[in-house]
Amino acid sequence: MSICHVYRVFTSALRGGHKHVSSLRAGLAVLLAMALVGCASGVSVVETWEGNPQAAASAAKLKAPGEIRVTQVNGRDMTNFLMQDLALDYALLPGENQVVFVYKTIWAKTGVVSNGESKVHVIESQPQVVRFEAEAGNTYHFEFPKPDSRQEAERMMPEFSAAIVSSSGQTVASSTDWTAEEQAMASRTPIPGSPSDGTVGSSGSALDQLKAIWKTASDEEKKTFLRWAFE
Numbered sequence: 001m002s003i004c005h006v007y008r009v010f011t012s013a014l015r016g017g018h019k020h021v022s023s024l025r026a027g028l029a030v031l032l033a034m035a036l037v038g039c040a041s042g043v044s045v046v047e048t049w050e051g052n053p054q055a056a057a058s059a060a061k062l063k064a065p066g067e068i069r070v071t072q073v074n075g076r077d078m079t080n081f082l083m084q085d086l087a088l089d090y091a092l093l094p095g096e097n098q099v100v101f102v103y104k105t106i107w108a109k110t111g112v113v114s115n116g117e118s119k120v121h122v123i124e125s126q127p128q129v130v131r132f133e134a135e136a137g138n139t140y141h142f143e144f145p146k147p148d149s150r151q152e153a154e155r156m157m158p159e160f161s162a163a164i165v166s167s168s169g170q171t172v173a174s175s176t177d178w179t180a181e182e183q184a185m186a187s188r189t190p191i192p193g194s195p196s197d198g199t200v201g202s203s204g205s206a207l208d209q210l211k212a213i214w215k216t217a218s219d220e221e222k223k224t225f226l227r228w229a230f231e
Contacts, residue, residue, distance in 0.1 A: 045089045048073035048097075058136035059091040062099065068142050068162070071127070072100040077212050094136040100129050100178055100216065103160055107150035123153040125160040127216045129182065132164050132173035139167045180225035183213040 049056065064070050066087045070078050073090060074097060090099075103125040113119050134140065144162040147153035164173045217225065 045091045046078065047091050048076060048078070049091075049093055050076070053093060055093045055095075055136075056091070058094060060094060060134035060136060061139045062090040062092055062097075062134075062164070063139065063141040064088050064090060064101070065142065067103055067105055067144075068101050069104060070099060070101045071216050072098075072212065074098055092134040092140075094134055096131065097134050098129060098131045099164075100127060101162075101175070102127055102216070103144065103162065105147070105153050107153070121150050123150060123157065125157055126218055126221075127178040128160070128162065128175040129178035130162070130164055130173050130175040135166075140164050140172070143171075178216075180217060180221040181228060183217065183221070184225060184228065 045061065047056070047059075064087065070088070070090060072078060073092070078090070105123045107121040107123065109119055109121060132140075141164075142162045143165050144160070145156055147156055162175045163171045164175075165171050214222065
């Protein structure tokens with residue numbers, strides 16, 4: 001069902017003199033939600049490469065739940081589809097892969113909320129990086145502690161780490177904080193499987209990569225990077 005089809009049905013009913021306009025509007029909201037869900041479910045696997053590499057036929061898969069927002073894979077920016085808190089699968093080429101991500105949870109505020117104030121608490125980790133060898137055709141997923149409260153989530157953040165687990169249940173790697181120094185190094189050193197002609201990653205120039213990295217860095221990491229850059 002497309003949104004255009006929903007709209008045509010709705011306007012046709014109005015022209016026919018339907019008396020329950022409010023009911024129709026409510027129905028339209030439900031149908032639009034269904035259409036959006038249909039669009040979202042159509043995005044099953046996100047390819048993390050450009051072009052048509054031969055190894056894509058035997059790609060591995062990394063399953064990311066809604067709490068994990070993948071920002072980069074092998075230096076290439078990943079697009080958020082429709083909404084940030086959307087579970088997605090990422091197709092990875094066999095071999096070494098570098099995945100940059102952020103863990104985020106949302107908790108409803110209790111009590112009265114002032115006008116204009118956010119109704120939720122957002123708990124977010126520092127940018128994380130994990131590197132692992134993806135085997136052809138294998139499926140991997142993230143594993144991490146599941147907090148029962150906002151306070152517990154906040155306590156987790158300073159030492160947060162997520163594991164990458166294979167379909168056989170084996171932990172193949174664990175994430176660490178993606179520091180400013182590592183970001184600078186990554187922008188200069190392509191990982192195996194990326195171009196070796198002096199360019200960085202698979203999407204744009206070194207300047208483009210630095211801009212992308214800068215967006216994901218915390219204020220403290222930006223300060224550290226600038227101190228390092230001007231030493």
